[in-house]
Every structure is written in structure tokens, then in C-alpha cells.
Amino acid sequence: MIRIKKFVFLILCFIQFGVTFSQSTEILGKVTASSDIDRIHVINKTAHKFTITNDNGEFLISASVNDTILISAIQYKPLEMVMTTQIIQSKFVAIDLTDKITELDEVVVGKILTGDLLSDIENSEVKRELNFYDLGIPGYTGKQKTQSERRLHEATSGGGLVPLTPILNWLSGRTKKLKGQIVRENNDNAMREVMSDLSEMLFDIDNLEESKRVEFFYFVTDDPNFLPLSKLDNDIKMLEFLQQKLKEFKSQIEDD
Incomplete structure (x- = not known):
């Protein structure tokens, strides 16, 4: 009789564990980064859910254990994370994004700049294009059709x-x-x-x-x-x- 009770108890534990494991929970997230943290895309790729962060870098999204969450923004490296049992139980996740750095080609400076804007413009080889004002004729300044x-x-x-x-x-x-x-x-x-x-x-x-x-x-x-x-x-x-x-x-x- 005792063995049967233990067996039933174990079955109930497994059932409870399975329900907890698969249940969808509303997760509060907080994104931190070096600059803008609003309108960052947050995607639950597993459950096909989508949201964006607010001005404070916060977001709410439904998730279950083992769901894959993608955090994506143009200026940051994309970050994927898997929802663990600990995250689901705490209903909170903190995310730190890394800047996406674009390496520039080597810049060769020709003429020395003095800091005087008018003088530097005159010394540069940049020429302003002629427009209809220079030629004394009427022209159109609105959106190009x-x-x-x-x-x-x-x-x-x-x-x-x-x-x-x-x-x-x-x-x-x-x-x-x-x-x-x-x-x-x-x-x-x-x-x-x-x-x-x-x-x-x-x-x-x-x-x-x-x-x-x-x-x-x-x-x-x-x-x-x-x-x-x-x-x-x-x-x-x-x-x-x-x-x-x-x-x-x-x-x-x-x-x-």
C-alpha cells in the first residue's frame, strides 16, 4: 500500500513538473546598453511572439521554458537567449547589449584644418554645385517628382x-x-x-x-x-x- 502511494505521488509530481515546464508566463525584461534602449525588437522565435522595448528599455513577452528569445537592434549585436526554469520562475530577465562596431577604412588627411570654418572651406577643394539662384532663374525647391x-x-x-x-x-x-x-x-x-x-x-x-x-x-x-x-x-x-x-x-x- 505504501509503495502504491509513493508511486501515485511520483506520478503527480511529474504531472505538476510537466505543467510548469510547458506553461507560458509573462516575462518582464530590462535591456541595458550604451545608448538608445527604446524600440529594440524582442522576438520569441519559438512561440512566434514579438514586442519592442519602451523608453526605459523594458518589455513584456510571453515565454515558456526552453523558448528562444532574440533581441535585435541595428546599433547592437543580436543576442539570443534560452528561457531557463529560473527565469520563468522569477518572471524577470536582464539583458546587456553590446555595440555593433563597424571598422572604417584608414582615413588620409590632406590639407591641414585650422579650425576657422570659412578659411577651411576656402582652402578645401570642395566646390558647391551651381543652382538656379546662382544663374538668376526661377526654380523648384520642393520634393523632386x-x-x-x-x-x-x-x-x-x-x-x-x-x-x-x-x-x-x-x-x-x-x-x-x-x-x-x-x-x-x-x-x-x-x-x-x-x-x-x-x-x-x-x-x-x-x-x-x-x-x-x-x-x-x-x-x-x-x-x-x-x-x-x-x-x-x-x-x-x-x-x-x-x-x-x-x-x-x-x-x-x-x-x-
Whole structure:
């Protein structure tokens, strides 16, 4: 009878240990570094969770024992750590990041600088480019238009009592075509920027074979919500959007 009780007790201990081992816990983290500690990316690669640090370098993320956490920022070396039983029980982890040092090529100084700005500029070989003010002619100082934007401006502007050029371009469909071209160019530019900033992080969380990745991002740009979202400059919202689109993309591949 005693042996049976001991056996039952051991089974209950193993069950309790297994529950503790697999249970997800909210972990408070504190990042320290030499400079900026806000908006540092914190990714639970195992559980596919993502967050960023606040102004004090603090973050909250769900994790279980043996989950792999990646801490990543442009100015610091990426750091991976595995959640131990001790961390899960304490519900706290402290992280110290190391600066990512980029070695520069040797710099050869030519002329000696005196510290007098005007004198140093005159002695340097740097020449300022001529602009329309130097030539005494009117010029445009706003954002440089793309070729498509210039064509659209030409197609929709005209002089005279009844401007015929905009009317003819509207009737022929040229104006609509140019507007569509601008939208596609804006989508492509936004896509390249998002790919550069978030693709590594996205596919760390949820992998996709490399041959399908460009096709996936074109699939993303077809969504009308993509371009407005890209203008918000919000990495968390964009990453959440990409994760949802990745699920849809994978589901579509399976159906095909």
C-alpha cells in the first residue's frame, strides 16, 4: 500500500513538473546598453511572439521554458537567449547589449584644418554645385517628382480658356493610366523598404522558403491596406499585418 502511494505521488509530481515546464508566463525584461534602449525588437522565435522595448528599455513577452528569445537592434549585436526554469520562475530577465562596431577604412588627411570654418572651406577643394539662384532663374525647391509624377502633372495641366490637354488625356484614359503607374511605383518603393527592414525578423518568426519570398511581398502589396499602413512608420503594426498575410499566402499555396 505504501509503495502504491509513493508511486501515485511520483506520478503527480511529474504531472505538476510537466505543467510548469510547458506553461507560458509573462516575462518582464530590462535591456541595458550604451545608448538608445527604446524600440529594440524582442522576438520569441519559438512561440512566434514579438514586442519592442519602451523608453526605459523594458518589455513584456510571453515565454515558456526552453523558448528562444532574440533581441535585435541595428546599433547592437543580436543576442539570443534560452528561457531557463529560473527565469520563468522569477518572471524577470536582464539583458546587456553590446555595440555593433563597424571598422572604417584608414582615413588620409590632406590639407591641414585650422579650425576657422570659412578659411577651411576656402582652402578645401570642395566646390558647391551651381543652382538656379546662382544663374538668376526661377526654380523648384520642393520634393523632386518622379518621371511618372511629372508626366501626370503635364497630362492634367494646360492653359487657355478651355484647357484641352487635360480633357483629351482624361477621355483617352492616359490620366488614369498614369495615376495607376504612380500607385504601383509607390507600392514597389514601400515594398522594398519593408523587405529591407522587416523580412529577416518576419521569417525568423515564421519561416518561408526563400524562392517564395519575393512572390509573397508582391502578394502583400495587392492588399489595399498595405500602402496606407506603410506610411504610418509603425513596425509592430506592419509586422502583425505581414504575419497575417503570410498565413493567407501559405494557405493559398496549399490550396493551389
